Amino acid sequence: MARVGILGGTFNPPHIGHLVCAASAREQLGLDHVVLMPVFVPPHKTVTDDPGPQERLELCRLAVADDPGLRVSALEVERGGPSYTVETLRALQDARPEDERWFIVGGDMAQSLPTWREPEGVLALATLAVAEREGITRQDVLDRVAGLAGAAERVRFFDVPRMDLSSSLLRRRLAEGRTVRHLVPAAVERRIDERGFYRRNPYPGG
Ligand SMILES: Nc1ncnc2c1ncn2[C@@H]1O[C@H](COP(=O)(O)OP(=O)(O)OP(=O)(O)O)[C@@H](O)[C@H]1O
Numbered sequence: 001m002a003r004v005g006i007l008g009g010t011f012n013p014p015h016i017g018h019l020v021c022a023a024s025a026r027e028q029l030g031l032d033h034v035v036l037m038p039v040f041v042p043p044h045k046t047v048t049d050d051p052g053p054q055e056r057l058e059l060c061r062l063a064v065a066d067d068p069g070l071r072v073s074a075l076e077v078e079r080g081g082p083s084y085t086v087e088t089l090r091a092l093q094d095a096r097p098e099d100e101r102w103f104i105v106g107g108d109m110a111q112s113l114p115t116w117r118e119p120e121g122v123l124a125l126a127t128l129a130v131a132e133r134e135g136i137t138r139q140d141v142l143d144r145v146a147g148l149a150g151a152a153e154r155v156r157f158f159d160v161p162r163m164d165l166s167s168s169l170l171r172r173r174l175a176e177g178r179t180v181r182h183l184v185p186a187a188v189e190r191r192i193d194e195r196g197f198y199r200r201n202p203y204p205g206g
């Protein structure tokens with residue numbers, strides 16, 4: 001039996017906010033490891049400047065390379081289509097029924113749980129581990145999910161050092177030709193640079 005955290009996201013690109021979130025969940029909830037699960041297509045948002053699911057997966061692999069407590073799964077990228085969490089949790093449950101699963105989300109995402117596909121199915125298959133983010137309080141989240149079966153037992157909170165950092169902010173900085181040094185792991189920065197991802201004019205003169 002393993003206690004496994006899953007941090008789902010678009011990771012366009014992965015940044016240190018994601019890693020601190022994953023590592024904080026692991027430490028505070030006593031998880032054996034946390035898996036970054038990049039989506040193929042996010043169910044609730046449009047991906048802009050997407051280098052593609054395979055590339056986001058590769059960036060995630062580079063991002064976790066130095067932390068043995070963090071892993072990456074290609075499950076959603078390989079499944080294709082909109083990446084509904086309930087389907088992913090079912091696949092994980094079928095593969096390893098003995099494990100205990102925690103689906104990790106920032107407070108912003110947790111609030112939207114009632115609009116997800118089969119939200120009560122999600123809570124039946126995993127405990128929702130909520131990181132506080134962007135001033136959304138625990139009470140805000142609890143108020144939003146209170147009507148769902150399982151919410152009282154299956155929603156837990158953990159603390160994350162607040163970082164006003166998002167992939168959108170990083171894409172904006174890169175588009176403006178600004179540095180993202182120290183905001184993403186060095187290996188992620190190198191690949192973004194080499195491939196010219198997110199730059200407005202990636203190939204000068206081209
Ligand atoms: N700075 C952060 N601190 C804590 N959690 C975060 C942070 N940034 C993202 N997350 C959480 O990580 C998960 C995946 O996020 P996602 O990959 O969509 O990143 P994002 O930075 O919010 O992206 P975008 O700006 O493109 O919408 C979500 O549950 C989100 O709430």
Ligand SMILES: O=C(O)c1ccc[n+]([C@@H]2O[C@H](COP(=O)([O-])O)[C@@H](O)[C@H]2O)c1
Pocket residue numbers: 007008009010011037039042043044045083084085086109115116117
């Ligand atoms: O299953 C759903 O309906 C659903 C709706 C919105 C978001 N999610 C999941 O929440 C995670 C974070 O989503 P996002 O949009 O911030 O990348 C990611 O794993 C998504 O698949 C899942």
